[in-house]
Amino acid sequence: xxxxxxxxxxxxxxxxxxxxxxxxxxxxxxxxxxxxxxxxxxxxxxxxxxxxxxxxxxxxxxxxxxxxxxxxxxxxxxxxxxxxxxxxxxxxxxxxxxxxxxxxxxxxxxxxxxxxxxxxxxxxxxxxxxxxxxxxxxxxxxxxxxxxxxxxxxxxxxxxxxxxxxxxxxxxxxxxxxxxxxxxxxxxxxxxxxxxxxxxxxxxxxxxxxxxxxxxxxxxxxxxxxxxxxxxxxxxxxxxxxxxxxxxxxxxxxxxxxxxxxxxxxxxxxxxxxxxxxxxxxxxxxxxxxxxxxxxxxxxxxxxxxxxxxxxxxxxxxxxxxxxxxxxxxxxxxxxxxxxxxxxxxxxxxxxxxxxxxxxxxxxxxxxxxxxxxxxxxxxxxxxxxxxxxxxxxxxxxxxxxxxxxxxxxxxxxxxxxxxxxxxxxxxxxxxxxxxxxxxxxxxxxxxxxxxxxxxxxxxxxxxxxxxxxxxxxxxxxxxxxxxxxxxxxxxxxxxxxxxxxxxxxxxxxxxxxxxxxxxxxxxxxxxxxxxxxxxxxxxxxxxxxxxxxxxxxxxxxxxxxxxxxxxxxxxxxxxxxxxxxxxxxxxxxxxxxxxxxxx
Amino acid sequence: xxxxxxxxxxxxxxxxxxxxxxxxxxxxxxxxxxxxxxxxxxxxxxxxxxxxxxxxxxxxxxxxxxxxxxxxxxxxxxxxxxxxxxxxxxxxxxxxxxxxxxxxxxxxxxxxxxxxxxxxxxxxxxxxxxxxxxxxxxxxxxxxxxxxxxxxxxxxxxxxxxxxxxxxxxxxxxxxxxxxxxxxxxxxxxxxxxxxxxxxxxxxxxxxxxxxxxxxxxxxxxxxxxxxxxxxxxxxxxxxxxxxxxxxxxxxxxxxxxxxxxxxxxxxxxxxxxxxxxxxxxxxxxxxxxxxxxxxxxxxxxxxxxxxxxxxxxxxxxxxxxxxxxxxxxxxxxxxxxxxxxxxxxxxxxxxxxxxxxxxxxxxxxxxxxxxxxxxxxxxxxxxxxx
Numbered sequence: 001x002x003x004x005x006x007x008x009x010x011x012x013x014x015x016x017x018x019x020x021x022x023x024x025x026x027x028x029x030x031x032x033x034x035x036x037x038x039x040x041x042x043x044x045x046x047x048x049x050x051x052x053x054x055x056x057x058x059x060x061x062x063x064x065x066x067x068x069x070x071x072x073x074x075x076x077x078x079x080x081x082x083x084x085x086x087x088x089x090x091x092x093x094x095x096x097x098x099x100x101x102x103x104x105x106x107x108x109x110x111x112x113x114x115x116x117x118x119x120x121x122x123x124x125x126x127x128x129x130x131x132x133x134x135x136x137x138x139x140x141x142x143x144x145x146x147x148x149x150x151x152x153x154x155x156x157x158x159x160x161x162x163x164x165x166x167x168x169x170x171x172x173x174x175x176x177x178x179x180x181x182x183x184x185x186x187x188x189x190x191x192x193x194x195x196x197x198x199x200x201x202x203x204x205x206x207x208x209x210x211x212x213x214x215x216x217x218x219x220x221x222x223x224x225x226x227x228x229x230x231x232x233x234x235x236x237x238x239x240x241x242x243x244x245x246x247x248x249x250x251x252x253x254x255x256x257x258x259x260x261x262x263x264x265x266x267x268x269x270x271x272x273x274x275x276x277x278x279x280x281x282x283x284x285x286x287x288x289x290x291x292x293x294x295x296x297x298x299x300x301x302x303x304x305x306x307x308x309x310x311x312x313x314x315x316x317x318x319x320x321x322x323x324x325x326x327x328x329x330x331x332x333x334x335x336x337x338x339x340x341x342x343x344x345x346x347x348x349x350x351x352x353x354x355x356x357x358x359x360x361x362x363x364x365x366x367x368x369x370x371x372x373x374x375x376x377x378x379x380x381x382x383x384x385x386x387x388x389x390x391x392x393x394x395x396x397x398x399x400x401x402x403x404x405x406x407x408x409x410x411x412x413x414x415x416x417x418x419x420x421x422x423x424x425x426x427x428x429x430x431x432x433x434x435x436x437x438x439x440x441x442x443x444x445x446x447x448x449x450x451x452x453x454x455x456x457x458x459x460x461x462x463x464x465x466x467x468x469x470x471x472x473x474x475x476x477x478x479x480x481x482x483x484x485x486x487x488x489x490x491x492x493x494x495x496x497x498x499x500x501x502x503x504x505x506x507x508x509x510x511x512x513x514x515x516x517x518x519x520x521x522x523x524x525x526x527x528x529x530x531x532x533x534x535x536x537x538x539x540x541x542x543x544x545x546x547x548x549x550x551x552x553x554x555x556x557x558x559x560x561x562x563x564x565x566x567x568x569x570x571x572x573x574x575x576x577x578x579x580x581x582x583x584x585x586x587x588x589x590x591x592x593x594x595x596x597x598x599x600x
Numbered sequence: 601x602x603x604x605x606x607x608x609x610x611x612x613x614x615x616x617x618x619x620x621x622x623x624x625x626x627x628x629x630x631x632x633x634x635x636x637x638x639x640x641x642x643x644x645x646x647x648x649x650x651x652x653x654x655x656x657x658x659x660x661x662x663x664x665x666x667x668x669x670x671x672x673x674x675x676x677x678x679x680x681x682x683x684x685x686x687x688x689x690x691x692x693x694x695x696x697x698x699x700x701x702x703x704x705x706x707x708x709x710x711x712x713x714x715x716x717x718x719x720x721x722x723x724x725x726x727x728x729x730x731x732x733x734x735x736x737x738x739x740x741x742x743x744x745x746x747x748x749x750x751x752x753x754x755x756x757x758x759x760x761x762x763x764x765x766x767x768x769x770x771x772x773x774x775x776x777x778x779x780x781x782x783x784x785x786x787x788x789x790x791x792x793x794x795x796x797x798x799x800x801x802x803x804x805x806x807x808x809x810x811x812x813x814x815x816x817x818x819x820x821x822x823x824x825x826x827x828x829x830x831x832x833x834x835x836x837x838x839x840x841x842x843x844x845x846x847x848x849x850x851x852x853x854x855x856x857x858x859x860x861x862x863x864x865x866x867x868x869x870x871x872x873x874x875x876x877x878x879x880x881x882x883x884x885x886x887x888x889x890x891x892x893x894x895x896x897x898x899x900x901x902x903x904x905x906x907x908x909x910x911x912x913x914x915x916x917x918x919x920x921x922x923x924x925x926x927x928x929x930x931x932x933x934x935x936x937x938x939x940x941x942x943x944x945x946x947x948x949x950x951x952x953x954x955x956x957x958x959x960x961x962x963x964x965x966x967x968x969x970x971x972x973x974x975x976x977x978x979x980x981x982x983x984x985x986x987x
Binding site for chain 1: 702
């Protein structure tokens with residue numbers, strides 16, 4: 001494989017960020033004039049960008065192929081371990097998950113320790129701690145152990161492992177190509193989006209989830225690659241597995257606005273359920289991990305045995321990912337009482353599966369619990385208020401989003417996931433109301449999101465995407481103050497400028513240049529010009545290459561820090577009229593604002 | 601082969617390494633794609649086999665009436681072939697068999713959205729709509745089923761659907777609609793004697809005697825000694841007032857299967873109607889005289905039998921067309937009839953028969969049904985009074 005490190009490192013040395021690239025592309029160079037020697041570097045940068053986009057497509061293709069194989073493996077495990085029939089024999093129900101649990105424990109402890117967990121946090125760790133590097137062995141381990149676990153009936157899903165497998169593939173490709181550290185960091189989310197998109201068969205949901213939960217910010221520099229990889233993986237997935245969505249959704253419609261109250265109730269109940277589920281996970285997981293080492297071998301087996309007993313007692317629906325039963329709930333094939341029981345038992349089965357350290361995802365169980373809970377709440381509401389017209393499918397669908405918003409705490413993804421799965425925009429309002437209620441309740445009762453809790457339990461300190469999303473960004477206007485320094489025109493002479501400065505009893509004068517641009521002069525500089533016999537010259541002619549970069553009130557405050565070491569007073573100008581001064585900002589203003597903001 | 605690297609070089613003009621990387625990645629992707637395609641064939645082959653196996657078991661259990669087992673088996677088949685139409689339909693039918701109508705309805709509606717022209721799905725939906733008393737929807741689905749597409753034995757299936765619709769319409773007492781469906785059925789069935797006999801029975805139920813008689817006649821062409829067809833044809837002819845034909849068919853029916861009280865009564869009534877009707881064409885004068893006398897005597901008997909009941913006096917105020925009380929009028933005319941010989945005068949016949957009809961009408965309203973002779977006279981009066 002060829003090395004791309006030279007080109008990557010050169011771009012790294014040029015120091016061009018995504019936003020600067022965008023600015024260059026838009027012709028908005030506001031700072032120093034570009035040096036002619038930069039031209040080949042920019043062209044090299046664009047070539048590398050283009051190659052990176054093509055590489056994203058390949059990542060999507062490979063991730064899509066891997067996820068297809070993963071789905072095949074899960075299905076084969078299910079057929080050969082549990083049997084091909086819907087009604088499972090008692091022996092298989094009890095023995096299969098137990099023995100599979102034992103095998104999984106041995107594999108995880110001795111061969112694939114990194115395969116433990118859902119995969120989302122591991123991908124975030126790769127991004128923030130290991131510079132995007134994930135050993136390929138992790139993907140192999142995740143593939144084998146998750147397929148075995150889900151196929152044997154553990155209450156886990158294939159989405160999060162698919163996300164991690166996608167990230168692993170991307171990382172492996174990047175490593176083989178010896179990409180720069182900066183590029184390697186970008187690869188993990190690109191692969192993650194591809195893996196998740198293929199698993200969900202929903203590219204928009206995957207892109208949003210990766211942005212909302214893995215990257216944490218909308219970054220134009222990576223968005224194109226993430227979208228490309230997600231789409232190419234979905235294309236591959238659909239090539240092999242058909243274009244049908246995860247669920248067959250009957251027509252959904254909202255006939256009367258008063259029905260929104262029913263969805264709000266569902267959101268409240270779902271929010272409480274999410275807190276109970278996440279609370280159980282956060283309390284039980286560390287306790288199970290702190291048990292004696294030998295119990296680590298037994299924990300998945302015991303969990304498997306208990307899940308088998310749940311199946312044997314009459315609820316085999318809680319075993320495995322359970323998509324077929326979600327589909328049945330959507331089509332109103334269970335009574336609300338049974339749906340409520342299934343939701344409760346699924347929580348128990350998922351807690352057992354995940355807490356025991358069995359590799360597998362939490363997305364599918366979350367959707368299962370949401371679908372059952374939603375359909376159950378819908379059934380109760382229909383029994384109490386028969387005039388409600390919404391079908392079980394609507395409640396089940398909204399319920400999925402509710403749990404996703406309350407448990408995973410990805411509110412935007414939860415809404416778009418429902419839209420993408422149902423393909424019906426009528427559901428957006430119920431989804432927004434219910435998901436919003438669930439998210440608010442979950443946030444209020446459990447301030448830290450479950451993935452952040454799991455990360456901290458693992459002894460890692462990864463950035464909390466939820467906190468980042470809600471973080472207040474300080475802007476220039478927050479530190480800006482009214483101009484109290486004199487302003488002169490570029491046509492004014494040096495002598496006049498000095499007079500103005502002395503009259504105002506200030507050390508700095510701002511110069512408004514023609515046709516646009518700003519600069520500043522200190523008293524010492526003006527005196528120096530006079531000493532050089534330039535007293536009669538226009539200050540503008542002396543400041544042609546000394547323009548201050550333009551700042552506007554809405555820009556992030558940290559932009560100011562780039563200039564305050566060179567310019568003691570930085571003008572903040574109006575976007576509509578670049579000659580109009582909105583205010584000024586100094587280094588002291590910025591530091592005071594940051595100090596106030598951090599509560600010192 | 602050489603064009604691809606050149607094209608890539610045009611895209612990435614300054615790096616042969618990148619082109620080589622892309623070519624290598626493309627090759628790797630193609631190899632992986634081929635490998636996964638092989639796996640996919642194995643996977644889908646297995647899924648198809650499992651789907652077929654479970655669907656086969658489901659179909660067998662459905663046929664045997666083991667609906668619970670059938671629904672589980674069809675459900676399992678659908679795990680492996682999500683969109684299999686027959687398995688979904690089988691599942692819906694087995695759910696209906698278990699009385700889980702709402703669940704079945706969900707499946708059927710989903711199937712209908714896939715194939716709105718499918719006859720079986722429409723028929724099942726029609727049955728559910730009929731069961732829910734949704735008349736409009738039931739009729740729509742029934743008609744869809746009749747004009748829909750049937751995979752096996754389409755003509756027979758369409759006829760069966762039409763029969764079901766006919767019976768449903770009959771239960772709604774929509775006789776005009778039933779008649780039109782029966783006419784279509786009669787045309788569809790051709791010369792099938794059993795079906796035509798059945799159609800004839802249904803025509804009788806909606807009082808369409810003309811079509812009923814036609815259907816029975818088609819049936820009798822195949823077997824002229826078919827008792828049920830003979831009786832049906834006789835009944836239809838009797839109801840139409842064609843007593844000659846009725847007598848002929850009913851006579852044969854009674855001879856072929858003695859003891860059928862209904863047929864015998866009808867035969868007797870038809871015979872009496874023929875014997876007592878003086879207005880019949882192409883009868884001799886003595887036959888006409890005899891008919892008048894017999895009718896008059898029967899009316900007299902009716903007056904006497906009615907005297908046994910309390911309401912008899914009420915008969916007295918009733919008058920004949922001349923304004924006399926009926927009893928008095930009968931007594932007044934009785935000597936003339938008794939000695940009468942040859943009612944050549946049509947007025948005399950009319951006068952006698954008007955009195956007879958008036959007595960029968962009044963007696964029927966006050967004393968209920970009388971003897972077969974009274975019934976025959978009532979039928980004759982209906983023919984000749986245009987009722």
